[in-house]
Amino acid sequence: MPSSFRTGAREGFIAFLPLSVGLVPWALVMGMAMASAGFSPLQAMGMNIIVFAGTAQLGTLPLIAAEAPLWLILATALALNLRFVIFSAAIAPGFRGVSAPARWLAGHVLTDGVFAVCLDKMLKVDDPKWRLAYYLAPALWAWVLWQVFALIGIFAAGFIPKQWSLEFMATVALIVLLVPMARVRPMLIAALVGGISATLLRNMPLRLGVVVAICAGIGAGFAAEHWEHGRKVQP
Amino acid sequence: MNYDASLWLIFILIGLATTLPRASFIVLGNRVALPSVLQRALRYAPAAALAAIVMPDVLVVAGSVDLLNPKLVAAGAAVAAAALWRNPWLPFIAGMAVLHGLRLLGG
Structure with a gap:
């Protein structure tokens, strides 16, 4: 081996x-x-x-x-x-x-x-x-x-x-x-948006709200990463 | 309750509905590539997915959001224990202790 x-x-x-x-x-x-x-x-x-x-x-x-x-x-x-x-x-x-x-x-x-x-x-x-x-x-x-x-x-x-x-x-x-994941700010935002969306969309049929919420969380995390990055680059 | 042999068919079909999504891109590999922007975005998937499963579970009681329910306070204790200390058992001890403590107080 x-x-x-x-x-x-x-x-x-x-x-x-x-x-x-x-x-x-x-x-x-x-x-x-x-x-x-x-x-x-x-x-x-x-x-x-x-x-x-x-x-x-x-x-x-x-x-x-x-x-x-x-x-x-x-x-x-x-x-x-x-x-x-x-x-x-x-x-x-x-x-x-x-x-x-x-x-x-x-x-x-x-x-x-x-x-x-x-x-x-x-x-x-x-x-x-x-x-x-x-x-x-x-x-x-x-x-x-x-x-x-x-x-x-x-x-x-x-x-x-x-x-x-x-x-x-x-x-x-x-x-x-x-x-431990949510220690980085964009991750925290992804988690919060994902969690809150899933809570609000809990009555969607077949638990599809979970899938929609995950997509919303990913989008929010990615947007937060770009926003933070942009802020660091510009003095 | 007793189940007949069709239970095994249900297990196999749920198993396929689990393994196929998991294996999808790992098996397809280079034949299908996701753009790197999408890949970076996908790093947020686990945090979003875990929160999407946990938050409704601790926020919703009997169909409506309840911000003062024992499960939410207990979950808060577990979050604090996980954030402050490295011991992996502490969040379980803190969460269960708060949950049962509040239930005792609440009668």
Whole structure:
């Protein structure tokens, strides 16, 4: 195994490790939610392995439990996953020189946290082996954590009282991802505009308001970056 | 509640609706390129997406915006803990403690 692969894997893993702690409550909550929707442990783990997406799983779960039509379940899943088209396009240049099977694997295990951690170096480093390892090590680590702690959550569901509101841990996990990003002002503006728009547009059908809000947030962040840049250049 | 075998078909279709968007540009690679302006703009996607999922969840109670609800105050505590300290568990402890503290006070 070439050493650039190994150093890339180590650096990616170390960069992602602190953030990956946030996956633990997420996965526990996911396991508990699937168990309380009435899935057997086999069905719950089946969904967890086949879908491997917290937001899409949590978003479609109530629809599956209510026996909603298949098209509505799929439309909801797609709306929740549209952001990944954007992530995929943004990180794609980081996979130049990487084989097609490795790209499919990379695509399957693309998650918000791994994208946020890996994007910068994926675009800057030249060595394709280093880049692939820097991406895959944290992505596969997230996969393992997701499966193990969902399994624990599935079996723990029966023992934890509902009043504990463990589902709120999932919200805190998203906050932990968001706060470090929002330290830069254009990012903060992108987050505020995205969040407020999603709140105002929450009654749009099929949760499409989320997609519109993300686009509004991106636009606002980009505009803020240009405005700041322009102000610095002109004395 | 019991589910029949069609549940597995639903899982596979949701799985495709997840993996295809994720793999799209990573697999297509150089054959399709986004302009660099668009790529720079797309860096704001994760922050906008995360906030778009979190904010309605903590601002809206029973269909309308409520600025004094326990979840929002608890989320504020989690944000403060995440911004001030590096310990990754603190936001969870702060958020859950405030949420349960307020519920106890509120009866």
